[in-house]
Amino acid sequence: MSEPSIVVEGVSKRFRLYHERNQSLKVALLRGRRAVVDEFWALRDVSFEVPQGSSFGLIGENGSGKSTLLKCMARILRPETGSISVVGKVSALLELGAGFHPELSGRENVFLNGAILGLPQKELQRKFDEIVAFAGLEQFIDQPVKNYSSGMYVRLGFSVAINVDPDVLLVDEVLAVGDEVFQRKCNEKFADLKSRGKTIVLVSHAMTSVHNICDRVAWLDHGQVKMVDAARKVVDEYVGAVQVDRTVDGEDGGERWGSGEARVETVELLDANGSSVSRIRTGEAATIRLHYRFHEPVDKPVFAVTIQTLDGTHVSGPTTRDADQVPDRLLGAGYVDLTFDRMMLLPGTFDINVSIQDYSCLHPYDFRHKVLRFDVEPGEPHESFGLVALGGRWARTEDTGTEETT
């Protein structure tokens, strides 16, 4: 555990941007050199270490250099300065398509990728069925991969990448493409690899996965490391910072719609003491408060709240109509509280959408998407996996009559 598995030291990566994509020798000869238009530093002086047997997350906005850094670690790109040392066999799953040759069949690609990862053919032959079964592609394995769906691509790529027994596994934002069942299988594999002392570097936008899977996280911002720390801390900071940007975006962006007779002015999250917070604990009381204003009288308005994860899964969506608390008519301003005596969300980051709609719930007066983002911190009950605690209780009873015979 003490010895680092990956050491990234002062890595900078520059991309050159040319006018035409395909340079021509003729033009270059006439001009006397290649036409360098622009230089762009995708990574600047990035340094960190990843301990062996840990899982490490890379987060950051689009274009912050996460994929570039991963490719440098995988030796696909060569950084301009700095060095990256990786101990052991590296297996990488980068974006869509893995390292597949579109014209070859799934089977041939498995063998090709195995060979690229340095696996002897015999060993590959032995593992082949396992690889195909994990990907769930038994029926399609002899078709050219260009006919595969993106989900199939990812499943096969991931299956090869983990089944070749790498010491270091690099995974770019691909898991989101797989279905739920496959994602769960991946998470199990991650846990399995980790328990066997393997190192995982994961790029993801799904903060819940990052939080659940990773021990430590680096936050990249415009090619520079903004923060490297325990996953919890970095994700917190990141979500906080992104939220600020988002509210600003939301005001003029397309994240709000509706006919406008009634408006949700602000949304607050209140803790047990009634103070406005952005962070609550599992098991504590919490209130979501919607401040509204009706510019015109509206008959039978319905207030609705949905809570969703960062990857868009709806966790809960209560409405005042479902609770049978719809007033006949509203005008003017006020607020509506949605109170949870015990907030049963498990640790993670969540978004709140709110709306005011007519009684049929077909016509929105105001719909605000991702109006508030909040974090849930560990509390009581404590559970390691999942989105919500369902309050299940464990009990164990020993059989009294039977005696073990040896």
Added chain:
Amino acid sequence: MTSLADYRESRELLTHLTLRELRGKYKRSTLGWAWSLLNPLSTMLIFTIVFRVFFRAEAPEGSPSGLSSFALFLLCGLLPWNFLTNSVFGSLGTVIGNASLIRKTYFPRELLVVSQVASWIVSFLLELSLLAVILLIVGNMVLPLVPVVLALVVVLALFATGLSLALSVFNVFFRDVQHFVGIFFQAWFYLSPIVYSVDLVPERHAIFGTDVPLRAIYKWNPMAAFAEAFRDCLYHLRLPSLSTFAYLVTIAVATFLLGLFIFGRFEGRLAEEL
């Protein structure tokens, strides 16, 4: 420690890529392996008709073999030439054709080129064996010279690998390199003694009033030397001169090292340029 493991893994991949290449080449058609021999044979037929029948070119007499056949004379030079061009153009194509692999996985990129050359070595050896059988049938006892021919194959393969490495990496940076290479190879073909004998090149020739030792200069062309060396062994049944052999080894090793160096300089940027 890592380099040893790297080597083992590289060998695994090299074998895989070469076999894949060969399978692709020979499995595609129903005629399979026979098909690959048809190509040099048809080229031979065309050139024989054009030069022997239309131009009435004399088949040079083999010394000491005494063999006199334009078709066989031609094949002895054509097979090495085909091997070189197939290797070079195959390599240009394989680096571009495997862009998705290069962009998304790591492996020593030169293996793509080396496996391409290796697969053409197999074809080359196959064609040479067939040629040897024909030569034996017409009474040319080539067997004692087989080790020399094999040595020449190795030297030519080094030369072809070096050239392929350099040109295939240039071709990624400038996509029209392959057109230039096409033109260059066409000129090179006729500047090498493949459809004609070196004896046709004048000893001396006046260019712009200066007397130039044309044939001596001509012989510096590596492919002239290779074609002559293969012909010495197979057609004439004599050993190539030691100086020729030394020259070929030198130029092949130099080209190979230069190719490796150039490829190594630029391979780090292949993934972003493709």
